[in-house]
Amino acid sequence: MRPALLASAWLVASKDLRIEFRTRTAFLAVLVFAILGVAIFYFAWDATAVAAIDLAPGVLWVIFTFSGLLSLQRSFGVEQADRAMDGLLLSPIDREAIFLGKALANLVFVAGILLVTIPAVVLLYNLPIGRTPVVLFAVALLAAVGLVAVGTLFSAMAANTRLAELLLPMLSLPFFVPVVYGAAQATSTLLAGRPMAEAWPFLKLLIAFDLVFLFACTLAFPFTLEE
Amino acid sequence: MTARRPLFGWPFAAAVVCMVAAYIRAIFFTPIEALQGAAQKIYYVHVSAAISAYLALSVVALMSIVYLWLHDERADRLAESAGEVGLVFLTIVLTTGPLWAKPIWGTWWTWDARLTLTLFLWFLTAGYLVMRGAVDDVAMRARYSAVLGILAALLIPFIHLSVYLFNTLHPKPILLKPDKPSMPTEMLITFLVMWGACTLLCVSLIGARYRYGVDRDALRALESEAGD
Numbered sequence: 001m002r003p004a005l006l007a008s009a010w011l012v013a014s015k016d017l018r019i020e021f022r023t024r025t026a027f028l029a030v031l032v033f034a035i036l037g038v039a040i041f042y043f044a045w046d047a048t049a050v051a052a053i054d055l056a057p058g059v060l061w062v063i064f065t066f067s068g069l070l071s072l073q074r075s076f077g078v079e080q081a082d083r084a085m086d087g088l089l090l091s092p093i094d095r096e097a098i099f100l101g102k103a104l105a106n107l108v109f110v111a112g113i114l115l116v117t118i119p120a121v122v123l124l125y126n127l128p129i130g131r132t133p134v135v136l137f138a139v140a141l142l143a144a145v146g147l148v149a150v151g152t153l154f155s156a157m158a159a160n161t162r163l164a165e166l167l168l169p170m171l172s173l174p175f176f177v178p179v180v181y182g183a184a185q186a187t188s189t190l191l192a193g194r195p196m197a198e199a200w201p202f203l204k205l206l207i208a209f210d211l212v213f214l215f216a217c218t219l220a221f222p223f224t225l226e227e
Numbered sequence: 228m229t230a231r232r233p234l235f236g237w238p239f240a241a242a243v244v245c246m247v248a249a250y251i252r253a254i255f256f257t258p259i260e261a262l263q264g265a266a267q268k269i270y271y272v273h274v275s276a277a278i279s280a281y282l283a284l285s286v287v288a289l290m291s292i293v294y295l296w297l298h299d300e301r302a303d304r305l306a307e308s309a310g311e312v313g314l315v316f317l318t319i320v321l322t323t324g325p326l327w328a329k330p331i332w333g334t335w336w337t338w339d340a341r342l343t344l345t346l347f348l349w350f351l352t353a354g355y356l357v358m359r360g361a362v363d364d365v366a367m368r369a370r371y372s373a374v375l376g377i378l379a380a381l382l383i384p385f386i387h388l389s390v391y392l393f394n395t396l397h398p399k400p401i402l403l404k405p406d407k408p409s410m411p412t413e414m415l416i417t418f419l420v421m422w423g424a425c426t427l428l429c430v431s432l433i434g435a436r437y438r439y440g441v442d443r444d445a446l447r448a449l450e451s452e453a454g455d
Contacts, residue, residue, distance in 0.1 A: 004244070057412075140252075160362065161371075162361045162363070163357070167357065171358060171375065174350045174386075175378070178385040205388060212381060216377070217378070220377065223295060224371060226367075
């Protein structure tokens with residue numbers, strides 16, 4: 001990997017993040033959506049019958065998946081206006097760098113959502129987070145990398161189709177299954193205070209998914225652009 | 228201009244005849260299984276359809292790789308055809324499965340490894356076909372489809388791994404195992420006939436769908452010429 005690749009990826013990422021930082025509308029909207037989702041879920045089951053700690057990991061990861069989809073939708077959506085994508089393609093950087101830059105910006109965005117959503121779930125569901133906050137965020141980050149790798153690629157593809165809003169979730173959700181499963185299982189193992197070794201198989205699943213799909217999606221991305 | 232070939236040729240006719248023969252053999256000339264009774268007879272359709280579905284989806288994955296490599300539109304058309312036929316066979320598997328499971332396992336559905344995998348194969352194939360319908364540009368559609376086909380093939384081991392920890396209700400392999408198949412000869416013959424019929428049906432349907440794709444693309448080319 002040439003150093004220029006990462007440098008130009010960072011240029012693309014910082015462009016996207018600067019746009020987001022100056023407008024801030026999408027981040028706040030997705031954040032409100034995520035916390036609203038967490039609150040709505042509370043009314044969907046009988047809190048006296050099922051303990052919050054049993055449900056919280058599922059709620060967290062379902063909400064996170066959907067708010068992640070919302071933010072991914074924008075990733076290439078913003079390049080549609082004024083055909084900004086053409087400008088990006090004309091710039092003298094590798095196409096892999098465009099993908100990695102977009103993915104990096106999405107990762108920062110999604111990590112920001114997680115940074116607020118996890119404490120919100122802990123607070124609203126009275127979870128005994130205790131000794132695990134750092135590990136929990138590490139799990140979340142591992143899951144976010146896999147989510148973002150696949151989601152960024154599909155966002156690029158869906159933006160050019162007639163059913164963009166529908167197609168992104170339809171294509172992405174099957175791919176999110178191993179991520180949601182691994183993350184939710186690891187989270188509930190950690191929250192229940194069981195030893196780290198029990199969560200390890202799920203972490204391995206997440207790491208393998210991240211590596212395979214980050215690599216595959218980076219290679220596949222140039223094929224999704226105009227020749 | 229060459230004479231137009233019919234969409235459904237003799238392989239399809241042969242497949243239909245074999246299918247009817249296999250059904251008659253399964254219903255009237257194969258013994259009833261001791262434990263499961265008549266319900267076991269769905270086995271012949273269920274397993275044969277599953278193998279055909281996997282065959283069709285393997286063609287999709289393989290043709291996706293070939294397309295990205297050679298950029299040959301025939302590979303894309305073959306992948307499209309196999310995807311549609313694969314979805315039909317997956318639907319058969321997912322319909323006959325619960326029908327068999329209810330009397331024998333006592334439940335229509337369970338999140339068992341193989342059921343979950345088949346269900347997600349169905350979702351992926353459906354998504355693949357919906358996406359094909361949502362892209363107008365022919366070359367772009369082919370590239371997108373090929374990318375999705377390859378990624379889906381990469382995903383399958385992960386879904387399998389995810390549900391691996393769940394216990395499976397499915398029986399251990401009965402047919403393909405080191406020692407001889409644990410099944411009476413009559414049942415084995417019925418299964419082999421049904422399997423052959425299903426495979427023939429699968430291949431002839433893919434062929435018919437492929438020829439339809441050729442005709443459709445030729446028609447579109449003529450239309451766009453006329454439009455210019």
